[in-house]
Amino acid sequence: MTVMSYLGAIGAAQREAMDADERVIIIGEDVEANVYGTTGGGKSRSDKGDFLQRYGKNRIRNTPISEEGIVGAAAGAAMTGLRPIVDLSYSSFLYMAMDQFVNQVAKNRYMFGGQASMPVVFRSAMFYGLNTGAHHSDRPYPMFMNVPGLKIIAPATPADAKGLLRSAVDSDDPVLSFEACLLWSTKEDVDENEFWVPLGVAxxxxxxxxxxxxxxxxxxxxxxxxxxxxxxxxxxxxxxxxxxxxxxxxxxxxxxxxxxxxxxxxxxxxxxxxxxxxxxxxxxxxxxxxxxxxxxxxxxxxxxxxxxxxxxxxxxxxxxxxxxxxxxxxxxxxxxxxxxxx
Amino acid sequence: MAELARDTLREMQLRMLRIRAFDERASKMVKRGHIPGTVHTSIGQEAQVVGATMALGTGDYMSGNHRSHGHPIGKGSPLGPLMAELVGKATGVCKGKGGSLHLADFAVGSLGESGIVGSSIPIANGAALSSKVLNNGKVALAFFGDGAANQGVLYESMNMAGVWALPMIFLCENNQYALSTPAHTVTSGIISERAAGFGMPGIKVEEGQDVLAVYDAVSAAVARARAGDGPTLVEVMTYRYNEHSEGLRLGTDYRNADEREAWLRKDPIVLFRQYLASQGFSEEELDGLQATALAEVDAAVAFSDASPYPDLSVAFDDLYTDKESAA
The missing domain is CATH 3.40.50.920 (Rossmann fold)
Incomplete structure (x- = not known):
């Protein structure tokens, strides 16, 4: 066991997932510089980012600010052999990609009769409670619960943030992870070894x-x-x-x-x-x-x-x-x- | 123009004939109520479809749009499961879950059609990203129309493909009408010239009814992509003969008769038949291709007719990879 913050636990899970499977890539805005603290060393946000050095630009990719294009490309990549983790930073930005989430990510497996697998994770943080104003404070997970085909996690502890994310990356279905900024600095003892919290278990x-x-x-x-x-x-x-x-x-x-x-x-x-x-x-x-x-x-x-x-x-x-x-x-x-x- | 083997030329004509015969039959089946809903036919656009799909390799990826029966046929998909899908049968290529708007045949690299205009473009872009990351030599192509050329996601995708040098071809099928709206009335400038803004080549194929012209242009784009030199935008001028969708009666003459006549005189199948005859193909052989295509469509309809509809027990299948997650 080691003390980890909620944010550090997410970073640890991403590092484990990147180490475990070369098909896992991380794409998103500002992931190369570890701006949001989950593509760094793990344990805590202050750890220096080393994902870029460790995994290289082929697997750690900064994107343009193009949410619809990012989400769609991640879906297409998932359908053809990769297992992307997409960092969308703020949950409010998901609306920019609504068509891709609803019409492609959620529906492709079903409407193509099971030909498509969609092993992709979309992470975003809900910045509510931090005086960021109406455009950055959304908690939009219920509207995605209304879209069959998506799986949705909302971890509340560092241990769950780590274990649920590993299960999400291993899932062959698309998973949206809604993380709470208010919990980023929460700390607790977390197993530094790999573990998985199963999806669908309270x-x-x-x-x-x-x-x-x-x-x-x-x-x-x-x-x-x-x-x-x-x-x-x-x-x-x-x-x-x-x-x-x-x-x-x-x-x-x-x-x-x-x-x-x-x-x-x-x-x-x-x-x-x-x-x-x-x-x-x-x-x-x-x-x-x-x-x-x-x-x-x-x-x-x-x-x-x-x-x-x-x-x-x-x-x-x-x-x-x-x-x-x-x-x-x-x-x-x-x-x-x-x-x-x- | 590249020297193509006779087998390749023959296959081009056969695939165009398959698409024509398949969509003519589908049109009739919609009007008789044998196909539920409606379909959007590619009749008139066969050269553009086959020229592009045959420029791709077997393992290469493509995504389609709403007018997309021709794309999997052009890539070599068997007709039976496609026709069964249009009818909604359990043996359909998507098990009857997709229908005309959502044909997909992953076995030939067809990653699916989209009923949302422009929505499938980033899917192909993602397939190109996979190829790049996995370094497997595959390329990806997104089919979209002149209507989708005005969707923002196209330009997000072109930018990402450009900056990452993805092995990607953006293939605009410019049939000049977005439903009833003439493209030039809603499109500023020339679609192919927009490529310059993304630092990629933009190729316009004016003779889009000439399958070889399309094949050559797309082959060059594919070679460029496979060499690691990045994406290309190819705009192909073409024309759809039928209404936007079968059974649609708009009651307005948004396309004039002279225009239609002029395009009918450039019918891609007739043009290519003349070319093949000039290359020494016999009339008997060319008639045989036509008969083959018609017989394949007959067999596809027979396959569909003999197939069961899906049982209600499979309604939730493939919603998730595990059955437990379906409510």
């Missing part, structure tokens, strides 16, 4: 018996903090981190809610048609009779992200808003209307 971040909080991305540490706070008041909260949003570990979520009878879903994305909405619908459809209280979503509201720090910091789930939601579901009897929380 992690129980904290065990509990009274309430289930399903939390996504940077909402995971907030949910754990809320759970610890509520433990002092005698409420036992279970925190489930799906880690992979497609395919979603439905059974882990249903098992937990069947046990606790109460569900809070916390995520930094917009409210309408978010992952929280999907998970809420899943539980309502499958185990409605197990519920002792209405489901509550704690999400960002359906609005643009304002620039001013005094406004932005209130937009995403916090330990306080998650704790408030937990208090509601344990204090109120079931079937009584509950105002939705933001």
């Amino acid at each position: 992690r129980t971040a904290r065990e509990g018996t009274d309430v289930t909080v399903v939390a996504i991305s940077s909402s995971v540490p907030e949910a754990v903090a809320a759970a610890e706070e509520l433990a002092k008041e005698g409420v036992s909260v279970e925190v489930i981190d799906p880690r992979t949003l497609v395919p979603l570990d439905r059974n882990a979520i249903l098992r937990s809610v069947a046990k606790t009878g109460r569900l809070i879903v916390a995520e930094p994305a917009h409210r309408t048609c978010g992952a929280a909405a999907e998970i809420s619908a899943l539980v309502a459809e499958e185990i409605f009779d197990s519920l002792k209280a209405p489901i509550i979503r704690v999400t960002a509201p359906d609005m643009q992200i304002p620039f001013s720090p005094s406004l932005e910091k209130q937009m995403y789930p916090t330990r306080a808003t998650i704790a408030a939601a937990i208090r509601r579901v344990v204090d109120l009897p079931a079937l009584q209307p509950v105002a939705t929380a933001v």
Whole structure:
């Protein structure tokens, strides 16, 4: 074990993947200079970049600022023998390549009757919570959950960032990785040897018996903090981190809610048609009779992200808003209307 | 012009005849309801398709567009699974999941057609990137029309191909109309001249109904790509005889009769037949090619007719590589 940051763990996974398979290449804007800290030495962002020296310009390629062309070329390369990792830096930039994601990356395997494999990973960071304004703060993973054919990961810890990325690179299906800038500097002990976290398997971040909080991305540490706070008041909260949003570990979520009878879903994305909405619908459809209280979503509201720090910091789930939601579901009897929380 | 073997010349005519016969049959099948939806035929554009596809090697890659039955046929794909795909049969080249707009035959390097104009251009560019990284000597070619020539992704792709010296050919099939819109009314300047802005050769083939003219131009681009000298833009002037799609009745005369007559007089199959006759091919042999193509299309339709439709149980197959991920 060694202490790694979330960002350093991504770099370590990329290095392992590059070492393991010569078909793996990294393309993206500014990858040669290790601007975003994942094409360097590993462990932490401050480590000097050496991917370029180690793997050469043939496998580490700076691209022009041409997201549609980059994503399409990565798809074509994946269909013909390479296993590209594409660094798209900011998640908001994915919109520039929407046609390629939806019409080529997601559909080609199916509509060509299985002739195409699409072993490609698209990494991007969600820069929300950092006062970067409306064009850089998006958390767009729910809209890609609506596109069959893509797999989607959203790691919340350094270990998961490393292990999930290895599985993503090894997958013969296209994987979009949504990484949270707010978590970049998070540190924990991570196995410095190779390991793989399987896609589609949730992690129980904290065990509990009274309430289930399903939390996504940077909402995971907030949910754990809320759970610890509520433990002092005698409420036992279970925190489930799906880690992979497609395919979603439905059974882990249903098992937990069947046990606790109460569900809070916390995520930094917009409210309408978010992952929280999907998970809420899943539980309502499958185990409605197990519920002792209405489901509550704690999400960002359906609005643009304002620039001013005094406004932005209130937009995403916090330990306080998650704790408030937990208090509601344990204090109120079931079937009584509950105002939705933001 | 390169001296071509008689077998190659014969094969060129046969492939053009296959495309003509295949698309004429497909057109009838759409009108009779035997093919669901619609198709976009390459009738009139056979020289441009075959000249380009036969300039590629067997292992080379290509991506197509919505008017793309001819591309896999030109690259040597068997007709039966293509026809079965148009009908939606389980034996289709894409197992009935793709249809006319999404034919793909990876066995001949056909990486698929796209119903979104311009969308498949970067796919071929990525195949060229693979060839470059893996150093396997393959080249890639993207077919696109005059309509797609005004899509931004073309220029993103040309820039990347240029700066990375990818073994890539951008092949613009200029049939002069984007559905009903004359290309010159929405296109500033000359498409082939845009290559200069990306530091690559731009070749315009005015005689795009001459299969040998197209073959020579694309062969030069392929040789350049394979030598490591980077991409080329080739614009081929051609004409589609039929409507944008079969069954479409626009009720407006956006193409005048004189223009159409002039292009019909330059029919690529008739022109090449005359050339072959001048090269000593007998009338009997040339008639035989025509009969062969028609018989192959008959056999393809018979193959499709005898094939089952896909069972509902396979609807989710190939959504992901593992069945568990499909909801």
